[in-house]
Amino acid sequence: MADKRGSRPHPRGRRPAGENTRAALLDAARAEFTERGFDGATVRAIAQRAGVDAAMVNHWFGGKDGLFVAAMEIPVNPEEIVHRILDGDPQQAAERLLRTFLSVWDTNGGGALTALARSVASHEQAAQMMREFLSGMVFGPVVSAVAPDQLELRAALCGTQVLGLGMIRYVIRLEPLASAEHNTVVAAIAPNLQRYLTGVL
Amino acid sequence: MADKRGSRPHPRGRRPAGENTRAALLDAARAEFTERGFDGATVRAIAQRAGVDAAMVNHWFGGKDGLFVAAMEIPVNPEEIVHRILDGDPQQAAERLLRTFLSVWDTNGGGALTALARSVASHEQAAQMMREFLSGMVFGPVVSAVAPDQLELRAALCGTQVLGLGMIRYVIRLEPLASAEHNTVVAAIAPNLQRYLTGVL
DNA sequence: GTCTATACAACGATAGAC
DNA sequence: GTCTATCGTTGTATAGAC
Numbered sequence: 001m002a003d004k005r006g007s008r009p010h011p012r013g014r015r016p017a018g019e020n021t022r023a024a025l026l027d028a029a030r031a032e033f034t035e036r037g038f039d040g041a042t043v044r045a046i047a048q049r050a051g052v053d054a055a056m057v058n059h060w061f062g063g064k065d066g067l068f069v070a071a072m073e074i075p076v077n078p079e080e081i082v083h084r085i086l087d088g089d090p091q092q093a094a095e096r097l098l099r100t101f102l103s104v105w106d107t108n109g110g111g112a113l114t115a116l117a118r119s120v121a122s123h124e125q126a127a128q129m130m131r132e133f134l135s136g137m138v139f140g141p142v143v144s145a146v147a148p149d150q151l152e153l154r155a156a157l158c159g160t161q162v163l164g165l166g167m168i169r170y171v172i173r174l175e176p177l178a179s180a181e182h183n184t185v186v187a188a189i190a191p192n193l194q195r196y197l198t199g200v201l
Numbered sequence: 202m203a204d205k206r207g208s209r210p211h212p213r214g215r216r217p218a219g220e221n222t223r224a225a226l227l228d229a230a231r232a233e234f235t236e237r238g239f240d241g242a243t244v245r246a247i248a249q250r251a252g253v254d255a256a257m258v259n260h261w262f263g264g265k266d267g268l269f270v271a272a273m274e275i276p277v278n279p280e281e282i283v284h285r286i287l288d289g290d291p292q293q294a295a296e297r298l299l300r301t302f303l304s305v306w307d308t309n310g311g312g313a314l315t316a317l318a319r320s321v322a323s324h325e326q327a328a329q330m331m332r333e334f335l336s337g338m339v340f341g342p343v344v345s346a347v348a349p350d351q352l353e354l355r356a357a358l359c360g361t362q363v364l365g366l367g368m369i370r371y372v373i374r375l376e377p378l379a380s381a382e383h384n385t386v387v388a389a390i391a392p393n394l395q396r397y398l399t400g401v402l
Numbered sequence: 403g404t405c406t407a408t409a410c411a412a413c414g415a416t417a418g419a420c
Numbered sequence: 421g422t423c424t425a426t427c428g429t430t431g432t433a434t435a436g437a438c
Contacts, residue, residue, distance in 0.1 A: 054429090060407095121319035131373055152376065176354050244419095256420090
């Protein structure tokens with residue numbers, strides 16, 4: 001189109017050390033995977049968003065798959081989340097757990113959860129990551145600290161309620177839960193979740 | 202049924218009126234969308250599975266989108282499901298509801314649910330269909346028949362628990378829920394679901 | 403001078419549209 | 421059946437850091 005020379009946007013060759021192409025690709029990949037899922041996101045779009053060439057994906061991550069696993073490292077610190085949930089009365093752990101998830105998901109309108117659902121349903125790799133993350137990093141530690149028995153079953157049950165809430169509220173967007181205040185959601189769901197944590201099954 | 206050219210699986214030219222190309226395409230589309238999701242399923246594979254030419258998709262449905270909306274009509278009869286759930290003690294409606302969903306999903310290993318999750322997360326159109334299906338065809342009628350108040354909220358809450366169970370058991374495949382017997386699942390979850398149906402919120 | 407991060411071009415495959 | 425667009429990937433020349 002623009003035949004006029006003179007403004008080449010990206011000169012070739014090694015860039016100054018301060019510009020970190022790898023980090024830019026990771027940021028762009030998180031955004032694109034979040035918005036379009038694994039299949040929908042294209043290597044070219046990610047590279048363009050990062051302001052670099054698509055070949056850099058291969059150079060730094062070996063391909064689209066490598067970029068995906070590198071980018072989907074959970075940004076929030078699970079240990080901090082678990083600590084917040086466990087700090088206080090164990091009989092109110094469910095309420096704190098719910099408020100924590102609601103806050104995290106609400107920050108970006110559930111976009112991250114939508115992307116996660118897409119990736120999990122489309123990619124066995126993502127399903128395995130989700131499996132390990134849920135049981136190992138979040139519900140596992142919480143259940144270990146507050147539950148009397150059947151730790152694995154309780155952790156999985158908590159997963160059903162929390163993930164289901166996320167799907168209905170943020171992905172399906174079914175009213176009135178989609179627009180409900182945090183207090184309303186907590187009042188309705190926390191008692192059930194508390195039974196999974198410490199109640200009799 | 203003898204064909205003049207016996208060995209040829211698909212003779213050229215217009216087929217006899219009895220063979221319904223449109224229906225064959227719908228069946229094939231349901232199977233492919235179920236196995237691969239919307240983006241993963243290809244028009245060519247669907248047409249091949251139906252034993253017709255890919256151009257028939259355009260002719261009958263105007264394109265891939267039209268075929269999708271036509272194919273995703275729910276195959277099971279919701280009225281029959283609702284009737285089964287409502288037949289009996291309202292205080293055990295949650296158990297019957299759970300057993301119904303477990304039976305439906307177990308018949309194909311959760312493949313339909315996985316495809317649904319993929320489609321819902323990827324397409325606002327599918328999310329809207331899911332919304333209308335959940336509130337209008339399944340939980341809506343059930344809640345209307347057994348719940349004392351807050352019908353819409355109760356329906357959405359039931360959605361969180363049932364859909365969450367499906368995601369954990371069939372999509373994420375988190376143990377021990379993924380391999381648990383129906384009785385085990387029902388014993389753990391039915392009391393919580395029953396609270397959403399008829400309990401105090 | 404050497405190394406390497408980078409941009410660019412092109413390839414083979416495959417999709418949906420017509 | 422053909423066409424066109426676009427995908428992920430690969431090969432290669434180059435510019436700048438070391």
